[in-house]
Amino acid sequence: DQQVKQNSPSLSVQEGRISILNCDYTNSMFDYFLWYKKYPAEGPTFLISISSIKDKNEDGRFTVFLNKSAKHLSLHIVPSQPGDSAVYFCAARAGAGSYQLTFGKGTKLSVIP
Amino acid sequence: SAVISQKPSRDICQRGTSLTIQCQVDSQVTMMFWYRQQPGQSLTLIATANQGSEATYESGFVIDKFPISRPNLTFSTLTVSNMSPEDSSIYLCSVSSGLITDTQYFGPGTRLTVL
Structure with a gap:
């Protein structure tokens, strides 16, 4: 049983627009969350x-939101750039x-x- | 963040053979980890490589299949033994300074194909 789920295998966004990547989890013991980006090879x-004591963290174009009651987090990239094309892991x-x-x-x- | 290198970057092996993957870090680190990413799957922790003692394996992974060495604070090896096609994966090492909220940094990975 997957404890961390990213239900969208893929996402396409126009350059300059917002990218929103979602992640859901089931284990209430999780208290620290990370996003990784992976290029091929x-x-x-x-x-x-x-x-988990925060609900938002921002770093430049990247913002992560955490909703503990819903066991959901999201990564927002604004504005999206072609160099952001990669696989994102929660x-x-x-x-x-x-x-x-x-x-x-x-x-x-x-x-x- | 630490600079991590892995050797080999990729290999194609015959079933029944063994392959040793090396992980080298450019600075001393407290924690080193080995992960596996099977095709289409998420990264799964195999074991924590402990300096000076046996590795700590996660459920489903055993020392006989994945022996690990960690002779010092900058180097570790993972051996994939008696390989089968199901072992075809990307194997990654990661490091952490050991602080509770510290981030893990990953090496480039070793892409293994077993025929």
Whole structure:
């Protein structure tokens, strides 16, 4: 049973518009969430994270929103750029002392020029 | 963030053989991890490589199949033993400084195909 779900395998967005990538989780013990970006033939690159004590974290064009009651988080990219085209993974960690990351299957974002 | 390299970057192997993957970090790190990404699947943690002691394996992974070494704070190896086509995956190492909220940084991965 997948504890971290990214229900959209792919997403296409026009350059300059907003990209919204969604992630749902089932384990209420998760208290730290991360987004990674992965280009083909490369390892995942850390993008942004959020602790469960917050509901929003922003870093430049990237903002992550966390809705704990709904067990849902989203990554917003504004404005989207062609270089953002990649696979985006949502990951979660379960509590203090746990280093294990549980990943979703990823969403492939295509930003169309 | 640390710079992480893996060798080989890819390999094609025959079933029944073994392959050792190396992970080198440019600075000392507390925690090193090995992940597997099977085709179309998410990344799954295989084990935590502990310096000076045996690795800690996740459920479904065993030492006989995936022996791990970590001789120092900058280097680790993962061996995929007695390979079968089901072992065809991308294998990734990641590192962390060990702080509770610290981020894990990933190597470029090793793409393994077993015929």
